[in-house]
Structures are given as structure tokens and as C-alpha cells.
Amino acid sequence: MAHHASSKKRMRQDAKKRLRNRYYKKSTRTAIAKLRALTDKKEAEALLPKVVSMIDKLAKTNNWHKNKAANVKSKLTKFVNAI
Secondary structure, eight states: OOOSHHHHHHHHHHHHHHHHHHHHHHHHHHHHHHHHHOOOHHHHHHHHHHHHHHHHHHHHTTSSOHHHHHHHHHHHHHHHHHO
């Protein structure tokens, strides 16, 4: 258990960050699943930029590795183009 005030504060901050990161990751995964479930090309093309933006934000904050983000964006773009 932490004894110093600074380490207690760090634990509080980390807990908040963990919750925030979990929320953004889960929201992005849900958006990706919604996009993959679409069959209408217009809807998919409208949703794709929003999902790509969410993925970019995760990569920028190091919640996802930049290569994972690039791979997922590539696969989603291919999927939307193939509809």
C-alpha cells in the first residue's frame, strides 16, 4: 500500500485514467462492430470517418498501438469499399 501522498495521488489518477481508457476502448470496439454489421453502403460510408477518428484518438494516446490502429482502419476501409 502507498505511504507517500504523491503515490496515493498517482493511484487516484491512474484509477481515473483506467476508467476513461476503458470507456474509449469499449466505445470504439462497439462502433467497429456496428460498422461491420452494416449492409447499406451509404450508412457505412457515413459511419467510417467517425470510427476512423475514434481509432486515431486511441492510437494517439497510446491506448492502441499505431500499427494495430492502421491495420484495423485498413480492414474497415476494405470492408466498406467491398459492400
